[in-house]
Each structure stands twice: as C-alpha cells, then as structure tokens.
Amino acid sequence: MRADAKEPRSRRERPAKPALTRAGIVAAAVEVMRSEGLERVTMRRLAQELDTGPASLYVYVANTAELHAAILDELLGAVDLSAGRAGGDWRDRLLGVLTSYIEVLFEHPALARSALVARPSGDHYLDLVEAVLALLAEGGVAPARAAWGVDLLLLFATSTAAEQSTRDQDAGAQDDWDALTGVLRAASADRHPHIAALGDTLLSGTGPARLTWGFQALISGLLATPVPDTTGPPGRRS
Amino acid sequence: MRADAKEPRSRRERPAKPALTRAGIVAAAVEVMRSEGLERVTMRRLAQELDTGPASLYVYVANTAELHAAILDELLGAVDLSAGRAGGDWRDRLLGVLTSYIEVLFEHPALARSALVARPSGDHYLDLVEAVLALLAEGGVAPARAAWGVDLLLLFATSTAAEQSTRDQDAGAQDDWDALTGVLRAASADRHPHIAALGDTLLSGTGPARLTWGFQALISGLLATPVPDTTGPPGRRS
DNA sequence: ACCTGAACACCGTTCAAGT
DNA sequence: ACCTGAACACCGTTCAAGT
Numbered sequence: 001m002r003a004d005a006k007e008p009r010s011r012r013e014r015p016a017k018p019a020l021t022r023a024g025i026v027a028a029a030v031e032v033m034r035s036e037g038l039e040r041v042t043m044r045r046l047a048q049e050l051d052t053g054p055a056s057l058y059v060y061v062a063n064t065a066e067l068h069a070a071i072l073d074e075l076l077g078a079v080d081l082s083a084g085r086a087g088g089d090w091r092d093r094l095l096g097v098l099t100s101y102i103e104v105l106f107e108h109p110a111l112a113r114s115a116l117v118a119r120p121s122g123d124h125y126l127d128l129v130e131a132v133l134a135l136l137a138e139g140g141v142a143p144a145r146a147a148w149g150v151d152l153l154l155l156f157a158t159s160t161a162a163e164q165s166t167r168d169q170d171a172g173a174q175d176d177w178d179a180l181t182g183v184l185r186a187a188s189a190d191r192h193p194h195i196a197a198l199g200d201t202l203l204s205g206t207g208p209a210r211l212t213w214g215f216q217a218l219i220s221g222l223l224a225t226p227v228p229d230t231t232g233p234p235g236r237r238s
Numbered sequence: 239m240r241a242d243a244k245e246p247r248s249r250r251e252r253p254a255k256p257a258l259t260r261a262g263i264v265a266a267a268v269e270v271m272r273s274e275g276l277e278r279v280t281m282r283r284l285a286q287e288l289d290t291g292p293a294s295l296y297v298y299v300a301n302t303a304e305l306h307a308a309i310l311d312e313l314l315g316a317v318d319l320s321a322g323r324a325g326g327d328w329r330d331r332l333l334g335v336l337t338s339y340i341e342v343l344f345e346h347p348a349l350a351r352s353a354l355v356a357r358p359s360g361d362h363y364l365d366l367v368e369a370v371l372a373l374l375a376e377g378g379v380a381p382a383r384a385a386w387g388v389d390l391l392l393l394f395a396t397s398t399a400a401e402q403s404t405r406d407q408d409a410g411a412q413d414d415w416d417a418l419t420g421v422l423r424a425a426s427a428d429r430h431p432h433i434a435a436l437g438d439t440l441l442s443g444t445g446p447a448r449l450t451w452g453f454q455a456l457i458s459g460l461l462a463t464p465v466p467d468t469t470g471p472p473g474r475r476s
Numbered sequence: 477a478c479c480t481g482a483a484c485a486c487c488g489t490t491c492a493a494g495t
Numbered sequence: 496a497c498c499t500g501a502a503c504a505c506c507g508t509t510c511a512a513g514t
Contacts, residue, residue, distance in 0.1 A: 159397030221459025
C-alpha cells in the first residue's frame, strides 16, 4: 500500500475520484496517520493522497493544527466509556475510563502532544468529559470541584501520553531518556544529595504502576482540596 | 536589530567572527528565541545568525530537539530555588518553587512543549528536582513516594504551561479555546447533562487560582497515596 | 462556490569535499 | 578535526486565475 502510494497515479487508476469533503479529508488523514504516523499527515501529503493540490484542502480545513484536532476527535470514538457504567466502586470505574483514554493516546503518539496545543472540542471529547463528570458526581464531588477536577485528570492523562509516547517511536527520545537516567544515577552527593540518596528509586516502578498511582493521587487530591470561594465570575484563564 | 539581521552581512561588518562553540550556539539560540520566538530557532536561522552554514552546527548539536533542550536548561537558571529555603510551611515553599518554575515556562511558551518531548537533563533541571525532593523530604514524604511525586508535580507544571502558553502567542490557539468554551456552553442537556448543568462553572476561576488549587491537590494526593510495595527493581517505563 | 497551479518563503539533515 | 557548499527531500500557506 505504501509502495503503491509512491507511484504517480493516473486518473485511470482511480476512476471515481471522490468529491472533496471535510469528512473525506479527515478519513484520509486518519488512514495516512495509521500507516505512516502523524508527522506524515501534512497538507501536501494529504493532497497527494486525495489526488489534488494542497490549496484545495484549505476550503475545508483552516490549517494543519485543526486537521490534527479533527483526527484526535475521530480516534476518541474508541474510548471505552462503558467502563464508567460497569459495576464496582466509582473510583475504579473512573480509573477505567481514564485508562481507556490514555490507551488511545498511547497508540497514536504524537497526537497527545497536539491535543495539548490545539484543545479538542469535538463530540467524542465532550462525551469523555461528560463521562468523567458523571463519575465525579456519583462520587459526591461538589460541582465546582468536579469542574476543575476533570481538567486536572484529563491534563494528567494527556501529558503523560505526550511524554511517554515519544520514547517508542522517536529515535532521539530514547537518547534523551538515557541521558536523564545516566545523569540521575551520576548525581553528585554534594550538589544533589537527595537525588544521589534516592538513586534508582527515582526510576523505579513500571509505567502502568506509576500511571495508576498518579490517577489515584489525583483523585484523592481533588477530594481533599476545596476550591476557593471566589469562583463566581465566569473568569477567563489568564 | 531584526532589520539589521536581514541585510547580507559581509566579513567586514563582523570582523571578529567568533569561533563556533556549543556554548556560543546556545547563547545565540537564546537570543533569537527572546527576540523572535522559539519557532524561529531553526538550524538555518541560527547558522545565518552565526554567519555560517547549517551543516556547521551539527558538529556541536545533534539535532534541533537537543538544541531546544539546551535552551530550556539555560532558562531554568532563572528559577527561584531560594523560595524553598525561606521561612514558613514546607508546602507553601514547595508551592513557591513550583510557581517560579512555571513562571519561567510561561514566559517562553513553546519551550514547555518541547520539554515534554525532549526530557531536560541539564544542571539547572537537576537543581530543580533536588529542591523539590528536599522539600518533600522535609515534609516527611517517604522516599519512594517523593521519587514519584516529583515527577507528578513537575509534569503538571510543565503541561499546564504547555497548554496555556499557546493561547497568548498563537493566533489559532485562541480560536480553539473559543471553540471549546462555545461548545461547552452549548452542550445539550440530553447528551451531556452534566456539562450542561455545570455551565460556566466548568470555565470558572482565574488561571492562577486553578494552578494553585492544582498544586495543592497534587501535594495532598501524593501525601495520601502510598506507592505499591513492588517498587524494588530499577524497572523501566514501558 | 469550489478548485487549483504556481509561487513564496521557508524547513532538517547529510555528505563529499575542502582547510 | 573542524568546517562548509550544495544538494535532497521535504514543509505551510496564499493568491490569482480558472471552471
């Protein structure tokens, strides 16, 4: 399929060149991402895939960031929200939903990073927010606190994925990681006594164990921390 | 200064073209970032600034990501670690250090994002980790928990900056934000009852208030959440 | 209204050749 | 050893012109 994509494509090979639509563009983008990675989902590459010029895409998509956001929302359809409606403790079910969210992001590395930049606002993202809010409400978390808590939980999940994700795919990311572990292990007891004392403990634990611990700490933390009284005005984030 | 940079530069104008060094390259990179933003800190732009060709830089810097990481560590020198040694409750002092860290990141937007990708491992970053660990130790947090906690706290700070940062600079980022707020406000009571019920509460609070709340929740959370027993092996993150 | 060719203004990285 | 010219293989986005 990839070899095929490199050959110049004549009209005859694809007789029914489909009309451009936003949905068609996003679908093609998802396809290219699955086969070649998000870094290949460029306006030019996509135009080539759709047998047109890059300028044509701008009729349907404002820019590359918006395109990536659309891909993300598409993929968020795979988040297993039913985990929230299963039996058991609400905390465990919340953990299940968040874990499903992070698994989707882990599968598609670079996408988590673009989610931090271009905030998603599609239907599937809203469904996720709704599911988390429902679980927090079930757990008796006060509305204002739940409102801030959902942000905290999703930010943690998204940024953990953004951070971890690179390591698998990117060549240089593993080097960075190795550099960091090396430097932590070599910390001088003079300048960095606590780092030196902890040694390998700083690097201990598997990814999943740390992740679960993080989610649990966050849930406990938001249960324990009241939001300030002055939450009245619709306030914008600075 | 920028107009000047666009003019072709003859040898005579810069008679003592300094020898290339890694430190010199990083210093020039910081300068370009301050005046033109991180997105202009490219190998080619930097080579132009240093009056050479892009290939020359690869003798001292492995790639663009490494260059950005070096810039970040340089800037982390401005983090006010003395906040950790002042008087008062250890939690407040920890908050002070973390706030100083995030302020540095807020000043230089895109850098927080690259910190998520290319993990920093410079001296200044180690100093920061050391300072946070010292405060956690002072608060009586057990070593294993402090080891995981420092990651949690710094990840939250870094990703919050990465997320917020775009809004100020990037044109499209504000649009994304507007799209998200619009969509939250317009949520249907049928499909998204909790979102609809919360309304503006979801968007309530100023940036600093949310940030402080987040830090406080994290600290309370890590105090309340024991790490699993199986933390023995040096384990690698999956 | 929708689509596009062509252009503008860039990128990172490599490599053979020079000093 | 260090430095570089030139090339390879790309980018996003705009705009005037076409249908």
